[in-house]
Amino acid sequence: MDFPIYHLDFLNxxxxxxVVAILHVIINHAMxxxxxxxxxxxxxxxxxxxxxxxxxxxxxxxxIFFIITTTIGAMSGVGIWVTASLVxxxxxxxxxxxxxxxxxxxxxxxxTEVCLILWYFLSWKEIGHAQKKSHVRLGIxxxxxxxxxxxxxxSILGFMMDTGAWTGDGSLLSALFNPVYLPQLAxxxxxxxxxxxAMALAFIPFFSNNSLPEKHDILRLLGKWTLAWSAxxxxxxxxxxxxxxxxxxxxxxxxxxxxxxxxxxxxLLIISGIVCVSIILxxxxxxxIPKRVGAVALVAPAVGVAAMLxxxxxxxxxxxxxxxxxxxxxxxxxxxxxxxxxxxxxxxRHSTFAAVxxxxxENTLVAGEEVFRLACSRCHTVTGINSIRKNIGAMYGFxxxxxxxxxxxxxxxxxxxxAYMPPFPGNAKERxxxxxxxxxxxxxxxxxxxVQDTGIQGAVR
Amino acid sequence: MSxxxxxxxxxxxxxxxxxxxxxLVSSFMLHILFVNLMVGGxxxxxxxxxxxxxxxxxxxxxxxxxxxxxxxxSLAVVLGVGPLLCLNVLYTTFFYSANALTGTAWLMIIPxxxxxxLLTYLHxxxxxxxxLSRGSHRLIAIFAAILFLIIPFIFLAxxxxxxxxxxxxxxxxxxxALLLPNVFPRYLHxxxxxxxxxxxxxxxxxxxxxxxxxxxxxxxxxxxEARRSLYSLCFVITAAQFIIGPLVLFTLxxxxxxxxxxxxxxxxxxxxxxxxxxxxxxxxxxxxxxxKGFLRIVFxxxxxxxxxxSIRHMYREQALSAHKQIQKEKTQxxxxxxxxxxIQAKSPVAxxxxxxxxKNAFASYCSGCHAEATVKVGPALTEIRGIxxxxxxxxxxxxxxxxxxxxxxxMPSMNHVQEDDLDAIAHWILKAK
Numbered sequence: 078m079d080f081p082i083y084h085l086d087f088l089n090x091x092x093x094x095x096v097v098a099i100l101h102v103i104i105n106h107a108m109x110x111x112x113x114x115x116x117x118x119x120x121x122x123x124x125x126x127x128x129x130x131x132x133x134x135x136x137x138x139x140x141i142f143f144i145i146t147t148t149i150g151a152m153s154g155v156g157i158w159v160t161a162s163l164v165x166x167x168x169x170x171x172x173x174x175x176x177x178x179x180x181x182x183x184x185x186x187x188x189t190e191v192c193l194i195l196w197y198f199l200s201w202k203e204i205g206h207a208q209k210k211s212h213v214r215l216g217i218x219x220x221x222x223x224x225x226x227x228x229x230x231x232s233i234l235g236f237m238m239d240t241g242a243w244t245g246d247g248s249l250l251s252a253l254f255n256p257v258y259l260p261q262l263a264x265x266x267x268x269x270x271x272x273x274x275a276m277a278l279a280f281i282p283f284f285s286n287n288s289l290p291e292k293h294d295i296l297r298l299l300g301k302w303t304l305a306w307s308a309x310x311x312x313x314x315x316x317x318x319x320x321x322x323x324x325x326x327x328x329x330x331x332x333x334x335x336x337x338x339x340x341x342x343x344x345l346l347i348i349s350g351i352v353c354v355s356i357i358l359x360x361x362x363x364x365x366i367p368k369r370v371g372a373v374a375l376v377a378p379a380v381g382v383a384a385m386l387x388x389x390x391x392x393x394x395x396x397x398x399x400x401x402x403x404x405x406x407x408x409x410x411x412x413x414x415x416x417x418x419x420x421x422x423x424x425x426r427h428s429t430f431a432a433v434x435x436x437x438x439e440n441t442l443v444a445g446e447e448v449f450r451l452a453c454s455r456c457h458t459v460t461g462i463n464s465i466r467k468n469i470g471a472m473y474g475f476x477x478x479x480x481x482x483x484x485x486x487x488x489x490x491x492x493x494x495x496a497y498m499p500p501f502p503g504n505a506k507e508r509x510x511x512x513x514x515x516x517x518x519x520x521x522x523x524x525x526x527x528v529q530d531t532g533i534q535g536a537v538r
Numbered sequence: 539m540s541x542x543x544x545x546x547x548x549x550x551x552x553x554x555x556x557x558x559x560x561x562l563v564s565s566f567m568l569h570i571l572f573v574n575l576m577v578g579g580x581x582x583x584x585x586x587x588x589x590x591x592x593x594x595x596x597x598x599x600x601x602x603x604x605x606x607x608x609x610x611x612s613l614a615v616v617l618g619v620g621p622l623l624c625l626n627v628l629y630t631t632f633f634y635s636a637n638a639l640t641g642t643a644w645l646m647i648i649p650x651x652x653x654x655x656l657l658t659y660l661h662x663x664x665x666x667x668x669x670l671s672r673g674s675h676r677l678i679a680i681f682a683a684i685l686f687l688i689i690p691f692i693f694l695a696x697x698x699x700x701x702x703x704x705x706x707x708x709x710x711x712x713x714x715a716l717l718l719p720n721v722f723p724r725y726l727h728x729x730x731x732x733x734x735x736x737x738x739x740x741x742x743x744x745x746x747x748x749x750x751x752x753x754x755x756x757x758x759x760x761x762x763e764a765r766r767s768l769y770s771l772c773f774v775i776t777a778a779q780f781i782i783g784p785l786v787l788f789t790l791x792x793x794x795x796x797x798x799x800x801x802x803x804x805x806x807x808x809x810x811x812x813x814x815x816x817x818x819x820x821x822x823x824x825x826x827x828x829x830k831g832f833l834r835i836v837f838x839x840x841x842x843x844x845x846x847x848s849i850r851h852m853y854r855e856q857a858l859s860a861h862k863q864i865q866k867e868k869t870q871x872x873x874x875x876x877x878x879x880x881i882q883a884k885s886p887v888a889x890x891x892x893x894x895x896x897k898n899a900f901a902s903y904c905s906g907c908h909a910e911a912t913v914k915v916g917p918a919l920t921e922i923r924g925i926x927x928x929x930x931x932x933x934x935x936x937x938x939x940x941x942x943x944x945x946x947x948x949m950p951s952m953n954h955v956q957e958d959d960l961d962a963i964a965h966w967i968l969k970a971k
Contacts, residue, residue: 144659159637174547185859493955
């Protein structure tokens with residue numbers, strides 16, 4: 078990747094994107110895509126029954142959604158770009174060039190959504206107000222805009238898992254209409270609805286206000302909502318899982334946890350199952366025995382769905398590996414088609430910002446570090462999460478002396494044994510230098526620094 | 539000098555450059571308008587609330603401003619996405635390089651802006667809350683304003699740094715990026731513009747509320763008073779821009795300055811002088827109305843801002859033109875080299891025997907973890923032969939979906955390996971025919 082390399086050694090770089098992205102998805106799904114429909118549903122109920130208490134409830138829930146979506150929600154959306162442009166500028170830059178017009182349309186819908194949400198919340202009408210009916214209608218438009226925003230993003234994300242779409246004709250349309258698009262939408266929409274129901278349930282214990290409806294009435298209603306959406310949710314999840322290309326599913330085991338815990342996979346599936354079942358049970362309890370449902374039981378579903386969604390996003394990210402853009406660009410920022418050149422000349426020669434541009438007998442360790450930065454640091458740290466020291470230690474023992482020969486030959490074929498890693502992009506000399514650097518890490522624990530701390534080291538040339 | 543210019547991403551622009559540049563400049567103007575209103579609004583809120591300590595009317599005025607702030611800030615963010623998109627596409631390598639160099643500070647814009655927004659909400663929604671002392675309430679607005687004053691530095695440092703690849707080598711983190719010429723003058727220029735834009739906005743906005751209980755309906759004279767002082771403020775700040783502006787110009791590295799740019803600048807300055815005169819007149823008007831006097835000021839101001847934003851863009855293009863040329867050549871040379879290397883690497887594939895095929899495939903896929911007689915990560919082949927004897931299909935089955943038998947690490951699935959490769963491997967391991 079011909080960019081100055083930003084690197085956070087304590088927090089894995091990909092983890093950084095994951096944290097921001099998952100936060101955004103949670104807020105977006107629970108409080109916009111699913112959240113607005115639930116608020117509008119409550120408001121409409123209040124309007125039809127001429128019952129101001131339901132209106133107060135709707136407004137109270139909307140207040141929380143409004144505050145969070147227009148601050149952390151909006152900023153974490155921008156944050157995905159910001160982190161992606163730091164961690165893998167080659168990937169986000171390429172995506173934006175191909176998907177520019179899709180993003181531009183998305184932007185227009187997004188502006189509409191923000192204007193509507195401001196308008197909807199700030200112009201809330203009391204029950205009995207002449208314009209209450211049109212306010213409810215405004216809410217429906219807002220719900221539609223939120224859903225369309227998500228539908229466009231999903232189309233953009235979905236394509237990245239479709240092998241060949243990019244390299245086929247690289248066009249926008251072929252990428253948008255890919256086989257995982259509809260399943261993913263069918264999965265996310267009811268997920269958002271269930272999530273919003275769970276989120277609203279989680280607020281209830283904290284509301285104490287006698288202008289609201291009876292608590293058990295609220296629980297009964299939200300319980301029904303959540304239950305009603307869980308069936309489409311389960312179907313959508315099945316459809317989506319079947320649509321993910323077979324190859325990726327083979328890799329899924331590693332995706333969910335790291336390798337060492339691969340056999341947790343089965344357990345994790347079971348845990349997800351338990352989360353689903355308990356949400357259904359709690360929803361049933363809310364419907365039939367609302368008075369006996371305690372605060373913990375009300376908060377638990379939201380936490381459960383958030384955890385599941387986080388897990389899902391992590392899997393979705395992971396099944397893209399070793400590619401950032403399937404078939405075109407590896408996660409390390411190198412284009413697949415440039416590999417022959419990189420393997421012949423080495424990556425250092427083609428890296429404008431590298432501290433050294435060639436491996437010599439004097440600079441082995443510096444060159445090795447630079448190769449690590451270029452080829453491995455997008456996914457590995459030295460001392461933090463997914464630490465390369467721990468990875469190597471787990472393979473060859475922490476106390477045994479690591480052998481540069483063995484490590485170098487491992488790197489040569491690592492993509493075969495570990496399909497989620499891209500092939501090593503550099504030449505043999507660089508591979509050996511990298512191995513020397515890695516072996517040296519066994520005794521010299523030094524966090525790897527990024528360009529934000531070191532500046533451009535090759536600049537003096 | 540352009541040693542540090544990286545290759546471009548080898549993908550065409552999604553639209554002709556002129557169209558993208560036009561979209562960039564026009565969407566940026568919209569964005570910066572609301573950013574100005576957000577930063578300026580935050581400053582005005584603090585100021586009016588402070589005056590409200592002694593004069594209750596200003597407390598009400600401050601509340602009016604605070605209410606616009608929470609709307610304007612949302613529009614500022616959402617409208618920023620468009621220009622950011624264009625910037626990303628047009629100046630990909632320059633912008634991302636600057637981002638990486640200022641790294642963590644660039645990342646901090648997310649929590650800082652979120653924090654500032656949350657504070658503005660807190661401020662607005664605790665306005666009539668009596669459990670909070672007025673002093674602490676004012677303090678919330680002050681904290682928000684401080685954040686709003688800090689955040690532009692991060693954006694400006696990046697926007698500045700991306701223009702000067704020849705200086706990238708000197709930068710070690712955000713604070714050194716701040717020291718490059720032009721950041722501070724440009725910051726002052728921006729803050730001054732924010733105050734003026736917000737001032738003009740408030741002149742038009744105040745008094746909109748026709749509700750008889752609202753402050754300006756109760757005291758029409760206060761409206762005129764407020765408008766007059768806003769005009770005076772705009773006048774003073776605009777006059778100050780005649781000092782700040784040249785400072786911005788003279789601290790710009792000269793290689794980006796072109797004749798056309800200076801020509802535009804002269805026109806803009808001439809218009810600014812007229813604007814100054816209009817502002818002065820209105821500030822002396824005892825009953826300033828939203829009629830001709832106001833409209834011509836807004837119109838002129840908009841045109842000046844359009845000029846300024848375009849001039850900025852001209853400078854950017856000029857400053858980067860040499861770098862872009864070098865980049866273009868470098869990228870093309872790289873692509874040619876890469877294509878040649880790809881052809882070179884595709885030497886004709888020789889026919890290999892099944893045993894040979896198995897051996898090679900084993901070397902690529904399994905040898906990282908398995909060896910003939912020693913335990914590497916997984917068991918030795920001698921042990922595997924003992925378990926599977928002649929059962930090649932068993933090995934293939936295991937490799938596709940490995941179980942967990944031994945303590946320590948599990949074997950990853952080899953599902954991605956072609957079926958016939960796995961088969962050849964199994965035959966080779968078991969020395970089967």
